[in-house]
Amino acid sequence: MGKVIVIGGGAAGILAAISAAGRGDEVIILEHTKALGKKLLSTGNGRCNLTNKKQDDSFYRTENPGFPIPALTRFGYRETINFFNSLGLYCKERDGYVYPRSSQAAAVRNLLLEELSRLGVEIRTECEVRKLQRKTKGFLVLAADTSFYGDSVILACGGKSAPVTGSDGSGYGLAEALGHRLIPPVPALTGLRAAENPLKKAAGVRTDGRVSLYIEENGKERLVGSDAGELQLTDYGISGIPVFQVSRFASRALEQGMGVTARLNFLPEYDRDEAEELLETVLQRTEEDCFSLLLGLFPEKLAAVLLKKAGLPVHIPAGRLSGRQKQAIVDTVCRLRLSISAVNDFSQAQVTAGGIDTRDVNEETMESRLVPGLYFAGEMLDVDGICGGYNLQWAWASGFLAGKQGRP
The missing domain is CATH 3.50.50.60 (FAD/NAD(P)-binding domain)
Incomplete structure (x- = not known):
């Protein structure tokens, strides 16, 4: 003993x-x-x-x-x-x-x-x-x-x-x-802070999504982690379990002086082609405005933010969209890009x-x-x-x- x-x-x-x-x-x-x-x-x-x-x-x-x-x-x-x-x-x-x-x-x-x-x-x-x-x-x-x-x-x-x-x-x-x-x-297991946050006006929204995290090495981006589930949009950036799961890679990369980018997909249950087809179908109701159409897919605050990020007036009729504008909606919904400047500190980290x-x-x-x-x-x-x-x-x-x- x-x-x-x-x-x-x-x-x-x-x-x-x-x-x-x-x-x-x-x-x-x-x-x-x-x-x-x-x-x-x-x-x-x-x-x-x-x-x-x-x-x-x-x-x-x-x-x-x-x-x-x-x-x-x-x-x-x-x-x-x-x-x-x-x-x-x-x-x-x-x-x-x-x-x-x-x-x-x-x-x-x-x-x-x-x-x-x-x-x-x-x-x-x-x-x-x-x-x-x-x-x-x-x-x-x-x-x-x-x-x-x-x-x-x-x-x-x-x-x-x-x-x-x-x-x-x-x-x-x-x-x-x-x-x-x-x-x-x-x-680690913490939220990510965006250098510029286009989602700020949707703070408080919880929505399904996928976050994919990229770090920049030698001028090239490399995927280091990805997870899907319920995202939480905040005034500083993004949170929620999918974000927590990849946050340690962001922490380490930022600590080493690397660039970090998160790409968000707000239709994670569809592959790229399916998502584009779905959005094309939604926008076929040409007499209605885009904001009303997107409410069938996304929370109200998020729908408005996505359209603004796509560079479109919130109430533009779907029938007036050009091909380029439709593609801008698809890109914003499925590949919204956030430059990550920091992670939440130890006081808010789980591990x-x-x-x-x-x-x-x-x-x-x-x-x-x-x-x-x-x-x-x-x-x-x-x-x-x-x-x-x-x-x-x-x-x-x-x-x-x-x-x-x-x-x-």
Whole structure:
């Protein structure tokens, strides 16, 4: 039996502590906020999207492809369900998304805290770790007004997203001081800001659409991500789950000084030819004005904005449109172009892209390759998932392995 210090009391840290204590280790969690698991309460809009039935490496992003797979294989969807069932939590699944049956994130947090208590895990809240020192044997952890000694340390401090929940990036410095490299953290699962926003007067509109994200390299545009679903038009640009899914690519490209463009298709259920045919059919009612005709397809505010962006008077009769003007409508509806100047900052981001470079971490155990006895878990590593329970699944999986400490 060893003494394990877990720094960080979020999802990954809690699971790591449960994993270690369940194997007989003496475990203490050091958390710098007033309570453990605060970020859990806001996941899944308060319902806690625990995991997702659909699992493969395409749902996770990292500069070190393949790194998440061993952990997700050892503690994946089925293991997560079984674990929470063992705590007394019943789950429900819809289209692969898994939630507690009660739809209460608080139930997940409370059951995890009860398990920590049952296993005798010591918890120190409002404990700000200032320094982590490797000794001849074990580690010395220096906090604001006390210190702790452990045989091993698990860094599960989170990233920088949603700092109001305690994720302030403080763990990065602890790891860097011991020689670990950092992939620059950037916001992910967040909204995109347009340099000039032609959709501003449609702010508040929710509509089906597809967003395709391009980055400019050597004077050429390259498609890096695309997703469809409900778009949210805002006064600053675009938001909604499809935007969140591609936002990490925009963040990274902008951080590297690259140009970023989003192309929007407001008829995502049709291919290009079908969309053009549909719009041609709609505009055949030549006596009616274009605005009235587009109301059969789009919300009122969006219809007006699309026509303005196409360079047309809102109430121009369809019969007066030239071929070029009809094509302008098609191009605007199916390929509206936004130059992206920024992403929403960490305060509005759901997760962090970047973090501790996983090339310095053993993917089978989460142990540092540089500092024996030092382990990592969760969002502070350079692994981020798309929306849909993937970031929590990574927290559970990496936390489980870190707490296991390489044991069978």
